[in-house]
Amino acid sequence: MQPVRHVYVHVPFCPRICPYCAFSVLPADRRQMSPLVDAILREKKTVSKLCVPLPETLYLGGGTPSALPTRELERLLIGLLPVSTGAELTLEMNPTTVSREKAALLHSMGVNRISLGAQSLDAETLSFLGRQHTPELIRRSVKILRDAGFCNINLDLIFGSPTESLEKWMRTLEQAVGMSPEHISAYQLTVEEGTPFAQKLSAGAWVQNEDEDAKKFLETGKFLESAGYGQYEVSNYAKLGFESRHNQAYWRGEDYLGLGPGAVSTVGSVRWTNPTDLLHYGGSVTPEAHGKSGQEILTPEMRQKEKLMLGLRTAGGVVIESGWETALADLLEAGYATENQGCWKLTREGLLRADSIAQLFF
Ligand code: SF4
Structure with missing residues (x-):
């Protein structure tokens, strides 16, 4: 890692x-x-x-x-x-x-x-x-x-x-x-x-x-x-x-550390959320207790989907593997996306609907 x-x-x-x-x-x-x-x-x-x-x-x-x-x-x-x-x-x-x-x-x-x-x-x-x-x-x-x-x-x-x-x-x-x-x-x-x-x-x-x-x-x-x-x-x-x-x-789906009450961290396959309450947060920052609160295990597929969803919201777009041909053809036809050598980008009309478009892939 x-x-x-x-x-x-x-x-x-x-x-x-x-x-x-x-x-x-x-x-x-x-x-x-x-x-x-x-x-x-x-x-x-x-x-x-x-x-x-x-x-x-x-x-x-x-x-x-x-x-x-x-x-x-x-x-x-x-x-x-x-x-x-x-x-x-x-x-x-x-x-x-x-x-x-x-x-x-x-x-x-x-x-x-x-x-x-x-x-x-x-x-x-x-x-x-x-x-x-x-x-x-x-x-x-x-x-x-x-x-x-x-x-x-x-x-x-x-x-x-x-x-x-x-x-x-x-x-x-x-x-x-x-x-x-x-x-x-x-x-x-x-x-x-x-x-x-x-x-x-x-x-x-x-x-x-x-x-x-x-x-x-x-x-x-x-x-x-x-x-x-x-x-x-x-x-x-x-x-x-x-x-x-x-x-x-x-x-881009990179790892990050979040410090402070309520902060979220994602490192490899683990995501955790610090306690929001100041007292509990203060007690959670020791090596023994840290990272245990709100812990979630992320599979590679879950991280990949997140990356896709976040990438679709950016101007750089994302490379989408095959398997989504029908959904993608609909997006192209509606003028919500463009494609260049496998990299898909949403148009401004597509960005307006980015949240609902991302759901097509879940
Ligand atoms: S209360 Fe929320 S929205 Fe208002 S300044 Fe603080 S963080 Fe921003």
């Missing part, structure tokens, strides 16, 4: 929990931050034999890693470093947690990619999404990050809010492009069970407009492409050379 080259670190704290969020998150509580950093660093030691000494990508996500106080953020990074020369080191930030002090610290410690949870540049939509920041704060955050020296910034955006017409969404995209980020992620708002949004939706507070969402998806691809951002995965667009290396490793 090859040592793992990609590491994800989950910091679950957020200044406020968004009503659509289905991630493993906790309201920011300063008293819990230092013990969490200690536990993550203990976990890193525990898994060190599974990982290359110098990872090629390190991604701190959550949650909101930038919700950690500067001192804890510094301690966490010191404990996680070093990474290999030329490694991609990403940290997710929320505009309400961007400060000159944190930006300077992160840059000086080698963080070279920031993913900013902007979500929208429309004030009404930000308020619908329960976000505390304003469009102005997003612009200020980008300026602070640029001033600190960051030259690889992603803006995370969400479309599909009922407050947002197609025109409003396109204005958000125009304003996002106006800030010249190197990368844009544009996710469709999905209402997950158990969230406050799911309750509101079932109470009839609004209805989801699938036709309009499909239009937004298709127009997003066209607009961003014309602005110089290639769509290299269903929801991800980048200027050439700024595609996320960490996420591409997931989509």
